[in-house]
Amino acid sequence: MMGHTSRSSSFAWLMMLSMSLVGYCQAPSGGHSPNDIRKLSQHFTDANGTSPWMFVPQDNIKSLSLTEHPGYVTIWEAGKGQDVKGILKDPIKIDDYPLPWEFNLGLGQYKSSSEPGTYAIGLNLAVTFSDPSTWPADRMQMPPDTHLLQLFVVHLKAQGDLGGANAASFKKSQLGFLNYGDPSAETYLVYGKGDLDPSITGDWRVPYVWLGFPGAAQDWSHSGGPASFELNYRVKLVSPTHLEVGFFGGEQGEPHTGWRMRKIDVSHFGRITGIWQIGPIISLDRWIPDVLVPGLNLSPSPLIAPVESAKEFYLVDYAVFYGVGPQTVEDMSDDFDHPGFQPKWYHEGDAIVETYSHPGYLTVTLPPSLMGWAMCPTSIGRTNIDFNELTPFPGYEVEISFVPPEGKTTMWNLYMSSFSVWDQAGKPVGSGSMTQVFGSLACNISQRKEESRS
Numbered sequence: 114m115m116g117h118t119s120r121s122s123s124f125a126w127l128m129m130l131s132m133s134l135v136g137y138c139q140a141p142s143g144g145h146s147p148n149d150i151r152k153l154s155q156h157f158t159d160a161n162g163t164s165p166w167m168f169v170p171q172d173n174i175k176s177l178s179l180t181e182h183p184g185y186v187t188i189w190e191a192g193k194g195q196d197v198k199g200i201l202k203d204p205i206k207i208d209d210y211p212l213p214w215e216f217n218l219g220l221g222q223y224k225s226s227s228e229p230g231t232y233a234i235g236l237n238l239a240v241t242f243s244d245p246s247t248w249p250a251d252r253m254q255m256p257p258d259t260h261l262l263q264l265f266v267v268h269l270k271a272q273g274d275l276g277g278a279n280a281a282s283f284k285k286s287q288l289g290f291l292n293y294g295d296p297s298a299e300t301y302l303v304y305g306k307g308d309l310d311p312s313i314t315g316d317w318r319v320p321y322v323w324l325g326f327p328g329a330a331q332d333w334s335h336s337g338g339p340a341s342f343e344l345n346y347r348v349k350l351v352s353p354t355h356l357e358v359g360f361f362g363g364e365q366g367e368p369h370t371g372w373r374m375r376k377i378d379v380s381h382f383g384r385i386t387g388i389w390q391i392g393p394i395i396s397l398d399r400w401i402p403d404v405l406v407p408g409l410n411l412s413p414s415p416l417i418a419p420v421e422s423a424k425e426f427y428l429v430d431y432a433v434f435y436g437v438g439p440q441t442v443e444d445m446s447d448d449f450d451h452p453g454f455q456p457k458w459y460h461e462g463d464a465i466v467e468t469y470s471h472p473g474y475l476t477v478t479l480p481p482s483l484m485g486w487a488m489c490p491t492s493i494g495r496t497n498i499d500f501n502e503l504t505p506f507p508g509y510e511v512e513i514s515f516v517p518p519e520g521k522t523t524m525w526n527l528y529m530s531s532f533s534v535w536d537q538a539g540k541p542v543g544s545g546s547m548t549q550v551f552g553s554l555a556c557n558i559s560q561r562k563e564e565s566r567s
Contacts, residue, residue: 150210151444153201154433156451157186165202166392166432169253170195173397184452185221186429190397198237199392199429200252206245206387207353214436216391217456218346221428222266231401233304234427235265236346237394240309240356242383252390259389260382261307264317264346264360265396266339267405271298291316291409295323297331301339303360303373304405310377313358316409319373321362338362343430345456347372347491348391349437354380361456371459372491393429430454439498442509445490449475462486474516501537 155166160179163186168177173193181187190197218236241248241259248256292300301321305313321340325332341362349357359374379385431454435444447457452468455475460466464486465478477486500506515527534542 148210150214150434150436156184156431156433156454157429158184166199167202168197168199173197182428184430188395188427188429190395194398196397197395198390199432200390201392204248204387204389207385211436211438211440213349213351213438214434216348217431217433218393219430219454220344220393221430222342222344223428231269232425233265233267233396233401234344235263235394236348237390237392238262238348238388239390240379240385241387241389242385245386256389260309262305262309262313262358263307263394264303264305264313264358266344267302267304267401269300269302269411293320293323294327295332296325296327296329301335303339309379313375313377317360317373319360319362343453347456350388353384354378392432395427439503442498449473457491459489459491460486461489
């Protein structure tokens with residue numbers, strides 16, 4: 114585990130580091146191991162199935178493939194006017210897994226046609242406060258006292274030619290405010306709806322970038338934020354009365370720089386008893402033309418082009434759970450063996466951080482900067498782990514496997530930072546700098562591991 118503010122130092126020209134980080138907790142002998150929420154995870158890399166996930170309703174799914182785009186679930190909708198969701202086969206009871214835990218969802222925003230229309234894809238969350246004995250057997254029905262949160266990336270686009278009358282009329286509306294001056298008659302939004310909490314509803318004002326000439330008939334391209342190919346969502350169940358929800362959009366090869374997060378207090382509903390639904394959603398009902406477009410004062414609303422099911426498909430990248438509390442700190446371990454999956458980590462400093470060029474490693478390429486780079490967990494539950502709360506104390510080990518850059522002229526320095534131990538009085542245990550002690554240990558471990566591999 115690395116500190117959130119300390120930075121490693123490095124002086125190099127395009128220095129490349131490949132790392133594999135593993136941390137684990139040794140379970141006490143004879144102890145009871147809690148249910149492992151990670152067993153609900155899917156990276157959808159197995160062509161044999163999506164268990165424990167299923168996609169519904171089946172009558173609005175024209176086709177579903179795990180091989181058309183390996184590593185993704187590819188969904189073609191059937192035009193029945195129903196939202197398509199990915200849900201677990203069974204709901205999650207609040208006491209099934211130790212709190213807190215996180216859910217991370219990845220979607221690919223790929224346009225299969227030359228002029229994609231209007232669509233909305235994102236995160237669906239149904240939180241119930243009802244007695245589990247009242248829960249229906251049908252997973253598509255909602256239990257009593259259940260509240261929804263849905264967070265979409267929405268793409269809105271005018272019908273017809275970008276320079277035609279429809280587009281001109283469309284651009285005279287409020288669109289100019291929503292799309293950051295983009296000359297094209299379209300925009301991307303991060304937009305929330307549902308009755309779980311009013312703070313998540315409406316436009317989140319997450320910006321994106323457009324390229325081209327101001328005043329032209331159209332732009333060249335869009336990137337970043339909700340216009341990214343990679344769309345990432347987070348749900349953290351902090352306690353039976355508190356949640357956190359977030360969004361991040363980034364292109365392949367770009368640093369995973371951080372999240373737009375919001376906290377939700379649901380204590381006025383009572384105590385959460387379960388998560389009835391959690392997962393991806395494709396908005397295919399009448400919400401966009403009948404509710405969203407009029408609500409944004411986009412006029413006339415018929416100019417919004419609906420998606421054409423024959424031309425568009427949708428991509429689900431991953432749906433991953435893991436614990437983030439002291440009892441499940443080993444869940445933060447990462448072998449970086451799933452390309453594109455980095456929601457656990459926040460990267461500080463100037464670096465290109467990716468998992469594609471060297472599969473099985475996190476590859477860090479540093480520019481000629483004096484700032485360096487550091488990697489920190491995005492959600493460890495809390496900064497400190499109180500050993501007094503863990504009985505019996507399980508014991509911890511942290512290992513880092515590190516492959517240094519090639520070349521004798523490259524200078525580098527890698528260390529584990531902000532790793533300290535305090536006594537009950539709040540005083541540091543040991544003498545000297547804890548970062549140097551643990552930094553030396555980390556380097557020794559990595560050297561031995563690499564020697565054994567060769």
